[in-house]
Amino acid sequence: MVNHRLVLDLVERVGTAARHGTVSVSLGDGDPEQLSATVAAWCTRTGNELVAVQGNVATVRRGRSLDPLAELAPDLLPGTRLWMYTNFDCNLACDYCCARSSPQAARRALGIDRVRQLATEAVDAGVAELILTGGEPFLLPDIDELVAACTAALPTTLLTNGMLFRGRRLDALRRMDRSRLALQISLDSATPDQHDQHRGRGSWERAVAGIRIARDEGFRVRIAATLPYEKTHELGPFHDFLDSLGIATEDQVIRALAHRGAAEDGIELTLESLIPEVTITAEGVYWHPVSADHDDQLVTRDIFPLQEAITEVRRRFTEQRAHATAAAQWFPCA
Amino acid sequence: MSSPLIVGSVAYTPNVVTIWEGIRDYFKGTSAEMDFVLFSNYGRQVDALVDGTIDVAWNTNLAWVRTVAQTDGACRALAMRDTDTVFQTIFVGRTGSGIGGLDGLKHRRLALGSRDSAQAAILPVYFLDHAGPGADAVELVRIDSDVGKHGDTGRSELDALRTVLDGHADAAAIGINTWEAIGRDELMPGAFEAFWESPTYSHCNFTALPRVPQERTQPWLDHLLAMDWDNPDHRPILEMEGLRQWVPPQLDGYASLFEAVREQAIPPRW
Missing domain, CATH: 3.40.190.10 (Periplasmic binding protein-like II)
Known part of the structure; x- marks a missing residue:
């Protein structure tokens, strides 16, 4: 027995909804499968979207849902930038490290073979920029090979604390392609106190020295500061200091401290609140580099083929945004 | 400017x-x-x-x-x-009702939409008078649920269809847009069938x-x-x-x- 009122109810309820708004319509009595099929057929015919059928209620969106990917700025489209955790060990043990890196952390190196394959597949997958991070990448004896594999494929950024530019590591730096590589060096303050408080005594001075070396060697240097959220707006002296080091304004990046990894506090970052940036570690593909040590944001253990990993991240993002939009529209206040 | x-x-x-x-x-x-x-x-x-x-x-x-x-x-x-340029009024009854055409409405009940709806009230009466048995020969059931909006909401037409489903009317006059919106007679087999379509207006x-x-x-x-x-x-x-x-x-x-x-x-x- 078909509930003949169902389609009349659909027309009336959806007709009163705003574009992209959702309404819930009771299926009424009858075979649930047949009723669901009727709703689906009506939606197809009228250009509306059946969001879900739960129990005896169908949720229908007026019109077609917006494509969350199309709403993003092109440079935010997941897969435009590809992050690679080259390793997790570090010469520092910053107390807010999102990756829980330290001298005691296991290396968990990605390795030259995987980095090379990723760089090659990244080109075909439409990636525009590669970003290498850690841990401290300059602890790796083959860091110059890793970087060369990346810069041969795409413009690349290498994140470092800038403290190890001497001896064979300085030689490795000098072998890198200045025309295709930017260095992103961590520095939290214009004076040692704040930086050293979290990263260790003497680290500020060595980082600043590293910035000067990198600049003298002809590299583009970007500075990234990690600050508690409440301090991210008092930065005049810090920017003045970076200006004095010759860092371009657009290369002065301020990030709020995230409550991830070793950090005891900071802003909460979840799958729902983060626009994904595809991140590869030795363990798999993660939603975002800030959560590469957290299984809640593990997307898949399968790194290859890279295109499939990127597609899966985009699919999950689209699905999650659709659910969030629907939930936001019917969440009751009372 | x-x-x-x-x-x-x-x-x-x-x-x-x-x-x-x-x-x-x-x-x-x-x-x-x-x-x-x-x-x-x-x-x-x-x-x-x-x-x-x-x-x-x-x-x-x-x-x-x-x-x-x-x-x-x-x-x-x-x-x-x-x-x-091609709007129409559609007269519909329950599937198998055998009304057949406007003349089949004689001494039957016809549900109309809001009285200021051209497609669901004013023109249906006109069509009964000029192409059917005359409005006086039909029991008109008026559903004035969106007066003021000239039938734009479609609500009174849906209510007219519900009236037919409830058995309180034998047929309803609705706009072609509402007929299309409910999927004509294709989405609800056994519910409604059209027995007369007006000239375009x-x-x-x-x-x-x-x-x-x-x-x-x-x-x-x-x-x-x-x-x-x-x-x-x-x-x-x-x-x-x-x-x-x-x-x-x-x-x-x-x-x-x-x-x-x-x-x-x-x-x-x-």
């Missing part, structure tokens, strides 16, 4: 805001910029057109007829949707009065007619407003409604 042309429209659904903001944006930066004013019913909109509060009204066919009556025919129609149009000269309306009209279904920026607005193309008005299509209004002594103003 001249002041924007003010277009009036009746807010029969929340999407009217989206539609008109989209149309306003479409005109932005042109030599024919416009703004819009929303009304709660067509009576107030026609009043505003006549008193000059708005320059152009997006009128239903009944609002057009009433504007013609109130201005002694001095108003002019500028454009309409392609779908407005004209529905909505943009109406202006002589106070607003053609030099003001023509650039706006030219730009309106240039909206393109194949342009992804234009298409969402066209889809929401229910057309593929704006077209010049077909005034012949209002003849049946003028006659119906006269015969049924529907007042020019209320």
